Amino acid sequence: LEILSGEEEAEALMTNFRTQRLDEEQHYLFIDVGGGSTEFSLIRNGERLASKSFKIGTVRELHGKVDPNEWKRLKRFADRIASRKEKVIGIGTGGNINRIYKEAGKTQMSLLTIEEISKIRDYMHAFSYEERIHLLKLKPDRADVIIPAADIYLDSMKHAGISEMIVPKLGLSDGLILRMFNQMQKKPK
Numbered sequence: 001l002e003i004l005s006g007e008e009e010a011e012a013l014m015t016n017f018r019t020q021r022l023d024e025e026q027h028y029l030f031i032d033v034g035g036g037s038t039e040f041s042l043i044r045n046g047e048r049l050a051s052k053s054f055k056i057g058t059v060r061e062l063h064g065k066v067d068p069n070e071w072k073r074l075k076r077f078a079d080r081i082a083s084r085k086e087k088v089i090g091i092g093t094g095g096n097i098n099r100i101y102k103e104a105g106k107t108q109m110s111l112l113t114i115e116e117i118s119k120i121r122d123y124m125h126a127f128s129y130e131e132r133i134h135l136l137k138l139k140p141d142r143a144d145v146i147i148p149a150a151d152i153y154l155d156s157m158k159h160a161g162i163s164e165m166i167v168p169k170l171g172l173s174d175g176l177i178l179r180m181f182n183q184m185q186k187k188p189k
Contacts, residue, residue, distance in 0.1 A: 022046075022166075024044075024045045024046070025044070025045070026044070026087075026089060027042065027043070027044045027049075027084065027086045027087070027088045027089070028042070028043050028044070028088065028089050028090070028091050028166075029041070029042050029043075029081055029088050029089075029090050029091070029160055029162060030042075030043060030090075030091045030093070031090055031091065031092050031093075031153060031156050031157075031165070032092075032093045032094055033057065033058060033092075033094050033096060033097065033149050033152045033153060033156075034057050034058070034094060035057045035058050035059040035060075035145065036055065036057040036059060036060060037053050037054060037055055037056065037057050038053070038054045038056045038057060038074070038152055038156065039051070039052075039053050039054075040052050040053075040054070040074075040077060040078070040081075040156070040160075042081060042088070043091075050077075052073075052074075052077045054070055054073060054074045054077075055067065055070050056070050056071065056074060056152060057152075058096065058145035058146075058148045058149045058152065059145060059148075061148035061151065061152060062144060062145055062148045071155075074155075074156065074159070075159050078156060078159030078160040078161075079159060079160075081160040081161065081162075082159065082160050082161030088160060088161065088162055089111070089162065089164060089165060089166060090153075090156075090157055090160075090162045090164065090165030090166070091165060091166050091167075091168065092112070092153060092165045092166070092167045093167070093168070094149070095142060096142065096145065096146050096149030096150070096153075097112075097149065097153060097165075097167050098167060098169070099138070099142060099146060100112070100117055100120045100121070100146070100149075100150060100153075100167075101167040103120045103123070103124070104116045104117075104119075104120055106167070108168075108169060109166060109168070111164040111165065111166060112164065112165050112166075112167055113163060113164045114154065114157050114158070114162070114163050114164065117150060117153055117154055117157075118150075118154060120150070121147060121150035121151070121154065124136065124146060124147060124150070125147050129143050129144055132146070153165075
């Protein structure tokens with residue numbers, strides 16, 4: 001068992017995106033919303049230009065345990081991204097955004113708009129926790145956190161001036177496997 005820092009998690013996920021066919025000139029904001037934290041990485045041409053980890057996660061948000069100052073930190077960082085002249089596209093990862101993407105009827109590498117996320121969030125919010133499990137077929141550990149996750153993605157995108165995001169099927173585990181493979185390839189035989 002290996003515990004990853006926010007920096008290591010961001011690097012493992014970045015490893016995935018280097019394998020994707022992304023426009024090298026485009027700026028992307030990688031947004032990974034987890035249970036305890038949210039990671040931002042601004043990337044261009046496969047290189048990380050800036051990154052930040054915030055103690056804003058779905059479980060913390062669900063239980064009202066996010067420090068308001070942490071939201072201010074996120075907003076300041078996102079505002080700096082929004083003030084850039086270049087358009088920035090989001091890259092969302094994690095089980096919650098994957099489920100929202102699926103609910104929106106998207107196919108691989110289709111862009112998901114902020115309006116679509118908001119619409120799916122409002123649709124799911126109309127159901128109780130139990131209804132999300134039985135009617136929407138969400139797993140119990142997803143049914144309780146999907147609304148806070150959607151809220152974190154929406155707030156992050158709004159503050160960063162992002163109107164659409166890519167939701168690749170690759171996640172943290174894929175990045176860790178690829179990172180281990182790359183390390184094994186570098187070892188002398």
